[in-house]
Amino acid sequence: MIRKSRGLLLADFTADPLANYINNDPEPPIVRLSMAPSDQVTQILVDPNHACWKDRFDFAVIWTRPESAVPDFNRLLSGEPAALAELLEQVDQFVDRIKLAAERVPTVLVPIWTAPQAGRGWGLLDLKHPHGIAGNLVRLNQQLIDKLSEIDHVYPLDSTRWLASAGTDSSSPKLWYMARALFGNRVFMEAARDIKAAVRSMTEEAIKLVVVDLDDTLWGGILGDIGWEKIQLGGHDPTGEAFVDFQRALLTLKNRGVILAIVSKNDETAALEAIQNHPEMVMREDDFAGWRINWSDKADNIVSLLNELNLGAQSVLFIDDSKHERSRVRQALPDVLVPEWPDDRMLYASTLRNLTCFDTPSVSIEDTNRNAMYAAQKERARLQSEATSLGEWLVSLETVVTVRRLADVDRDRTVQLLNKTNQMNLTTRRLSAAEFATWAAQPDNHVFTLRVADNLGDSGLVGILTLTQQDERGHIADFVLSCRVLGRRIEETMLHLAARIGKQLNLSRVDLHYTPTERNKPCLEFLSRSGLNSGDDERSYVINIARGYALPEGIQLDESGL
Amino acid sequence: MSDSEKILQAIYGAVEEINPQLPPDQQLTKQATTVLVGDGAVLDSLGLINLIVTTEYQLQKTLGLSVNLTDPTILENPEATIATLGQLADTIAAQTDGEFDD
Numbered sequence: 328m329i330r331k332s333r334g335l336l337l338a339d340f341t342a343d344p345l346a347n348y349i350n351n352d353p354e355p356p357i358v359r360l361s362m363a364p365s366d367q368v369t370q371i372l373v374d375p376n377h378a379c380w381k382d383r384f385d386f387a388v389i390w391t392r393p394e395s396a397v398p399d400f401n402r403l404l405s406g407e408p409a410a411l412a413e414l415l416e417q418v419d420q421f422v423d424r425i426k427l428a429a430e431r432v433p434t435v436l437v438p439i440w441t442a443p444q445a446g447r448g449w450g451l452l453d454l455k456h457p458h459g460i461a462g463n464l465v466r467l468n469q470q471l472i473d474k475l476s477e478i479d480h481v482y483p484l485d486s487t488r489w490l491a492s493a494g495t496d497s498s499s500p501k502l503w504y505m506a507r508a509l510f511g512n513r514v515f516m517e518a519a520r521d522i523k524a525a526v527r528s529m530t531e532e533a534i535k536l537v538v539v540d541l542d543d544t545l546w547g548g549i550l551g552d553i554g555w556e557k558i559q560l561g562g563h564d565p566t567g568e569a570f571v572d573f574q575r576a577l578l579t580l581k582n583r584g585v586i587l588a589i590v591s592k593n594d595e596t597a598a599l600e601a602i603q604n605h606p607e608m609v610m611r612e613d614d615f616a617g618w619r620i621n622w623s624d625k626a627d628n629i630v631s632l633l634n635e636l637n638l639g640a641q642s643v644l645f646i647d648d649s650k651h652e653r654s655r656v657r658q659a660l661p662d663v664l665v666p667e668w669p670d671d672r673m674l675y676a677s678t679l680r681n682l683t684c685f686d687t688p689s690v691s692i693e694d695t696n697r698n699a700m701y702a703a704q705k706e707r708a709r710l711q712s713e714a715t716s717l718g719e720w721l722v723s724l725e726t727v728v729t730v731r732r733l734a735d736v737d738r739d740r741t742v743q744l745l746n747k748t749n750q751m752n753l754t755t756r757r758l759s760a761a762e763f764a765t766w767a768a769q770p771d772n773h774v775f776t777l778r779v780a781d782n783l784g785d786s787g788l789v790g791i792l793t794l795t796q797q798d799e800r801g802h803i804a805d806f807v808l809s810c811r812v813l814g815r816r817i818e819e820t821m822l823h824l825a826a827r828i829g830k831q832l833n834l835s836r837v838d839l840h841y842t843p844t845e846r847n848k849p850c851l852e853f854l855s856r857s858g859l860n861s862g863d864d865e866r867s868y869v870i871n872i873a874r875g876y877a878l879p880e881g882i883q884l885d886e887s888g889l
Numbered sequence: 890m891s892d893s894e895k896i897l898q899a900i901y902g903a904v905e906e907i908n909p910q911l912p913p914d915q916q917l918t919k920q921a922t923t924v925l926v927g928d929g930a931v932l933d934s935l936g937l938i939n940l941i942v943t944t945e946y947q948l949q950k951t952l953g954l955s956v957n958l959t960d961p962t963i964l965e966n967p968e969a970t971i972a973t974l975g976q977l978a979d980t981i982a983a984q985t986d987g988e989f990d991d
Binding site for chain 1: 906907909910911912913934935938939941942943945946959
């Protein structure tokens with residue numbers, strides 16, 4: 328059954344169209360956004376017993392007008408002076424009320440303020456004059472953003488982008504006077520898109536890999552026909568500049584932790600020569616974690632790349648100028664995200680930059696280091712191909728697994744891993760940060776994190792082992808391991824650790840019960856070959872504490888943090 | 890295509906724009922007989938206002954027509970002016986008689 332995310336919308340103007348846009352959207356994640364009574368934002372925020380809070384929500388959207396959230400802003404709208412210190416103090420008071428909401432829902436989204444009814448304000452002086460409306464609105468929004476950013480799981484949203492996108496349709500005096508609808512349809516549509524993206528980022532895996540075609544995608548022209556010296560790239564040609572800008576947009580994603588790869592029907596030698604030698608190429612060979620440049624089916628090539636990179640199809644975005652190739656990949660790999668791509672090459676960069684699939688609620692060190700990790704992964708694969716046995720290869724890596732009880736500094740990454748890992752995940756339990764914190768605080772629940780490093784690099788925090796203690800029995804609640812370290816015997820190390828922890832807690836056995844999902848079959852396959860005894864049914868396994876579980880050869884364990 | 894038909898097409902454009910932001914039971918079918926006011930009407934007041942304002946935008950955008958559909962002579966007697974999509978088109982045609990560019 329598809330889980331619905333439930334949200335509460337608090338607004339001090341008519342915002343029903345926003346709720347309806349979101350509720351009518353059949354694309355996953357399915358979201359049900361309920362409207363709180365309008366014009367009662369403050370009352371609802373400060374009253375924990377208000378009827379609105381009786382239902383359990385996954386998120387809240389709090390969208391206000393500056394003149395209602397910051398009373399002295401009305402003075403500015405009336406052309407009267409208002410003290411900046413007082414205005415900022417009123418912003419802080421508003422943020423204090425948001426904090427109350429953040430205690431009741433796991434995630435709070437707050438569009439920053441706009442004032443479409445203010446028009447040109449003081450005109451030429453509107454940004455410069457101490458009582459200018461636009462200038463003060465910038466200051467209030469800066470204070471709002473700074474203060475909201477200090478609160479965990481509260482996210483300011485850029486509503487100015489929604490208004491810019493709607494253009495002259497962003498607001499209408501008629502809608503305001505007749506229906507108290509502050510914005511036009513387009514603004515609500517853009518807001519709905521961003522709010523859905525925010526919910527998606529909290530419930531689904533973000534895109535980790537972008538696979539691009541080459542001819543007429545990364546550059547203009549058919550390389551095999553014209554040679555790399557003649558491809559359309561940069562120069563004094565508008566379309567060539569557009570391809571350069573598209574490459575820059577891809578590189579920006581790489582710097583944010585998205586990995587890049589190529590799948591192209593081309594001659595590999597000629598393509599790599601173009602990438603290395605063309606003076607206007609922004610991206611070079613090192614920017615790609617892998618490539619399949621040959622004449623084979625692109626869907627097969629993507630599968631081959633995913634196997635090499637240990638990634639699932641749901642974390643991939645495929646970009647190709649050919650609608651036939653897009654159609655083929657969609658049909659063969661429905662989990663791969665294949666956006667419609669414009670025919671106009673000058674729209675490539677803006678199309679990429681406006682995709683919502685890269686949104687994440689947090690950015691961990693592991694995210695930003697992902698490219699370096701995959702470079703190390705490539706080197707591991709090379710060493711593995713040269714080693715005579717798996718054991719020899721693993722020993723040569725000198726892997727160190729560091730385990731420790733959950734530390735505050737690891738909370739965000741732990742929640743991220745818990746909610747984003749699909750393949751090696753025993754129960755696929757999804758919890759918000761607040762829910763996880765509540766669970767972890769229970770005395771019988773134990774949370775351990777694993778970091779993995781070897782002589783090729785540090786993979787960071789990649790594993791979670793959680794256990795609930797019931798008398799002499801332990802139950803593994805989460806057995807989660809990032810796909811980036813699968814197949815390096817970290818899975819077996821986690822079983823060894825579960826046995827060690829069980830002994831420390833004076834347990835006689837630790838049970839693992841596998842909960843199937845569409846994507847976690849690798850976990851069951853691992854358990855079935857782990858040598859553990861089966862439990863009460865074919866999905867249950869038991870670690871006998873007296874017997875223990877052997878630490879795999881070649882793994883060095885640092886358990887000083889246990 | 891007659892002026893009324895062109896106007897009706899612009900109204901259908903407005904219907905397409907507002908349907909995604911209406912609850913499913915208020916969404917409109919693109920037919921001249923679709924009821925907007927009175928027995929059989931599905932839109933609430935917010936939906937009706939949104940349709941009217943969006944229709945004004947559509948008329949300006951697609952036909953270059955500037956009309957004021959919130960004029961009291963229209964809204965004070967809606968059963969006689971905007972009871973259906975077809976009647977809305979007729980009301981607009983009467984208001985814009987002779988204003989078409991072509």
